[in-house]
Amino acid sequence: MANRNHFTRSVSRHLPFGEKRDTRFYGMHIVSVEQFDRQDLDTIFEVAREMRSMVERVGSFDLLKGKVLANLFYEPSTRTSSSFAAAVQRLGGSVLQIDNVTFSSVSKGEVLQDTIRTMESYTDAIVLRHPEEGSAAIAASVATKPIINAGDGPGEHPTQALLDMFTIREELGRIDGLTVTMLGDLKYGRTVHSLARLLALYDIRLHFVAPDILHMPAALVEKLKEQGMAPCEHVDLADVLPETDVLYVTRVQRERFDDPSMYEGVKGSYVVAPETMAAAKERMIIIHPLPRVDEISMEMDDDPRAAYFRQMENGMYVRMALLALVLGKA
Ligand code: ASP
Ligand code: CP
Numbered sequence: 001m002a003n004r005n006h007f008t009r010s011v012s013r014h015l016p017f018g019e020k021r022d023t024r025f026y027g028m029h030i031v032s033v034e035q036f037d038r039q040d041l042d043t044i045f046e047v048a049r050e051m052r053s054m055v056e057r058v059g060s061f062d063l064l065k066g067k068v069l070a071n072l073f074y075e076p077s078t079r080t081s082s083s084f085a086a087a088v089q090r091l092g093g094s095v096l097q098i099d100n101v102t103f104s105s106v107s108k109g110e111v112l113q114d115t116i117r118t119m120e121s122y123t124d125a126i127v128l129r130h131p132e133e134g135s136a137a138i139a140a141s142v143a144t145k146p147i148i149n150a151g152d153g154p155g156e157h158p159t160q161a162l163l164d165m166f167t168i169r170e171e172l173g174r175i176d177g178l179t180v181t182m183l184g185d186l187k188y189g190r191t192v193h194s195l196a197r198l199l200a201l202y203d204i205r206l207h208f209v210a211p212d213i214l215h216m217p218a219a220l221v222e223k224l225k226e227q228g229m230a231p232c233e234h235v236d237l238a239d240v241l242p243e244t245d246v247l248y249v250t251r252v253q254r255e256r257f258d259d260p261s262m263y264e265g266v267k268g269s270y271v272v273a274p275e276t277m278a279a280a281k282e283r284m285i286i287i288h289p290l291p292r293v294d295e296i297s298m299e300m301d302d303d304p305r306a307a308y309f310r311q312m313e314n315g316m317y318v319r320m321a322l323l324a325l326v327l328g329k330a
């Protein structure tokens with residue numbers, strides 16, 4: 001793809017586990033899913049499976065011994081932050097956690113670029129979550145060490161989309177040929193912005209179900225069409241649920257609304273509950289990047305189709321794979 005190598009510094013080398021693999025990940029910034037093609041996803045999935053099996057067998061191993069990861073979070077996080085921390089520690093490395101930026105020099109007015117220059121002088125890679133769309137690209141433009149975008153405002157959340165794709169593949173055994181329905185806040189939800197772009201690499205039928213004011217951004221819909229997709233937009237989940245193989249539920253992103261009354265007007269627009277799921281296939285999955293607020297009833301949690309906690313666990317294996325590939329030692 002056009003920008004396949006845009007964020008890559010090419011260093012040819014052998015990757016772990018004694019097997020020669022695609023070496024293009026070494027030193028790469030991970031800013032947008034648009035950097036990846038299907039072959040890259042196959043590589044990431046294969047390494048993630050090896051990571052899962054290693055964690056099950058031995059818990060941790062010293063692949064990244066001596067490496068230090070910076071976790072730089074300007075917005076709240078539970079899963080992304082802790083799964084990256086667990087990932088690097090299970091690989092024998094360590095983590096420098098900065099998640100309360102009010103106690104850092106950010107509160108003195110330091111610009112992102114200077115904070116990045118500082119953190120990269122102490123560490124080997126930086127995981128960055130920031131409220132501004134485009135912040136990860138700005139960070140990557142000054143950084144000499146890899147920047148991993150952990151969410152740039154309403155922009156993208158590429159590592160989430162990779163773990164979403166891995167979950168779909170592991171749960172349903174394939175990606176091509178599936179019908180995927182994205183539900184909820186498609187305007188501000190960065191996870192669906194990344195996931196829709198990755199799904200465009202596959203033969204997928206895509207439905208968007210959202211309240212009127214939370215549609216998928218028009219520019220992204222246009223782009224998906226140019227890539228040969230024909231996403232259908234709906235307001236009513238019942239229109240598409242019976243044919244859905246993957247129901248991707250999202251939280252209405254309260255923190256992105258300027259006007260709280262607009263949030264109040266749309267929160268709770270959709271609630272997936274056992275009654276809703278009566279119309280769904282028996283073999284399908286419900287996934288959600290989490291945290292959920294009220295868009296999936298807790299009564300759904302024991303339904304075998306509810307894959308969101310398995311998805312969350314997959315996050316650590318996929319992030320171990322990404323760190324191994326980006327920082328990998330021969
Ligand atoms: N945790 C995801 C994100 O940071 C989804 C969400 O917060 O609703 O984008
Ligand atoms: N899915 C996700 O990004 O979760 P956190 O916001 O808890 O990191």
